[in-house]
Amino acid sequence: VNRPADVEALKQLALRGGFEAPVELASTEFAHLLGLSQQTASRRLIELAEEGLIQREMGLRKQRVRLTEKARSLLQAEHLQYQRLFAGAGSLTFKGTVKTGLGEGRYYLSRPGYKTQFVRALGWDPYPGTLNLELGPDDAQRLSLLRDHPAYTLQSFQAEGRTFGGVTCHPARIGRQLCATILPHRTHYTSTLEVIAPVRLRDAVPCADGDTVEVHVALRPGEAP
Amino acid sequence: VNRPADVEALKQLALRGGFEAPVELASTEFAHLLGLSQQTASRRLIELAEEGLIQREMGLRKQRVRLTEKARSLLQAEHLQYQRLFAGAGSLTFKGTVKTGLGEGRYYLSRPGYKTQFVRALGWDPYPGTLNLELGPDDAQRLSLLRDHPAYTLQSFQAEGRTFGGVTCHPARIGRQLCATILPHRTHYTSTLEVIAPVRLRDAVPCADGDTVEVHVALRPGEAP
DNA sequence: ATTACTATTCTACGAGTAT
DNA sequence: TATACTCGTAGAATAGTAA
Secondary structure (H helix, E strand, O other): OOHHHHHHHHHHHHHOOOOOOOEEEOHHHHHHHHOOOHHHHHHHHHHHHHOOOEEEEEOOOOEEEEEOHHHHHHHHHHHHHHHHHOOOOOEEEEEEEEEOOOOHHHHHHOOHHHHHHHHHHHOOOOOOOOEEEEEOHHHHHHHHHHHHOOOEEEOOEEEOOEEEOOEEEEEEEEOOEEEEEEEEOOOOOOOEEEEEOOOOHHHHOOOOOOOEEEEEEEOOOOOOO | OOHHHHHHHHHHHHHOOOOOOOEEEOHHHHHHHHOOOHHHHHHHHHHHHHOOOEEEEEOOOOEEEEEOHHHHHHHHHHHHHHHHHOOOOOEEEEEEEEEOOOOHHHHHHOOHHHHHHHHHHHOOOOOOOOEEEEEOHHHHHHHHHHHHOOOEEEOOEEEOOEEEOOEEEEEEEEOOEEEEEEEEOOOOOOOEEEEEOOOOHHHHOOOOOOOEEEEEEEOOOOOOO
16 A cells, blocks of 8 residues: 555545535546546545545535545644644744836725725735835745645736736734735736735835845734734 | 566565655565565666666665655655545544453553553553454454554553563544544454443443444544544 | 446566675 | 665556456
């Protein structure tokens, strides 16, 4: 039995809610989830069931998969190892240099569609303007951690005859100044991190173009970074 | 590249401290860590280095392996997935029925060698006597989670011409009653969980033989379960 | 539609061994 | 002692299909 591959499979099922309720899942979907063929995914499910890690209920259209207690403790053991590695790591720190953006931030932040969503998520009214931080390659790569684990997700909306895209948002702070980071869903790779705050950050931090700034980002909604 | 197997390899290196300092590691040791042959372990290290996940420094006796930033974010991404699964799961709950032990608990807890270690770890003086809970098979299996992740470890010691073995200990509570669980290192499989407290638990909970009791166990030292 | 069998390909493991 | 090469092979993954 290939342990790491099984754990990965169980983790994916758990992320789809397999602890609480049975997951409706065709073998083809499962295959895509794991980057495998339909045939292998099917076999993997059979093996997991044989090892008592999942319970299956076959429908004619899809199957319903639920994780067993054995799977839960297996995943929890895994979780504890990661907790030990990242003990007390509830936040990430990004370091970047201040740069002048295209002034788009000001425009977007004044759209009611975004503004009301920000207020609801963050509990404060963003100053109309973003602070743009240019990140080094290491930090830029770590942006995917934020992208894959949104604390808040702002929905896209239609206005003025065009579409405003969705945005991922995280609570953050620069020094003692409360702020938040935003990542447009659209841009798939970028080395720029946009920061908003209830006040003008260039005054509050304070900072100017070229200054190096550290922003501490909380990974979970409602948390203090 | 086999993703899950690589992640597992990196996790093992990280658990050995590969984030902070280079890990001194022969390919044979690495092989044992992963349950693979020396040849495969060696190849795995070469592959990880080629992917830029580790930096290697070859000695003639052993090699020194250090994780790169890329590896860190890979593992952190993994950690975030588990955090999402077990959000706010800083404690585990075990359910068991009260049973009468052999009265050994009273004897052991009155040995100064244990007593002083308990006081230092927990901050309170244990009542001389343990509450023994007989767990169901599922819960008994989950005891390994505690065994593999001790919050406190009490050292073994010599006294009265014999050896008193080491013990794993976790902060816990039953209802509102503060207590702690203890697991002797010696016993490798057991379905009994021993609970100690600053007071006599049979009075404080209260409970009697055959009663079903839930104990909530914190996974980290100093935490409230 | 699905799942999962059988046949086939091919990857990845480990034995043997050179360095 | 180490590491890591070649190479035969077991078993995993996929293709093709049946149910």
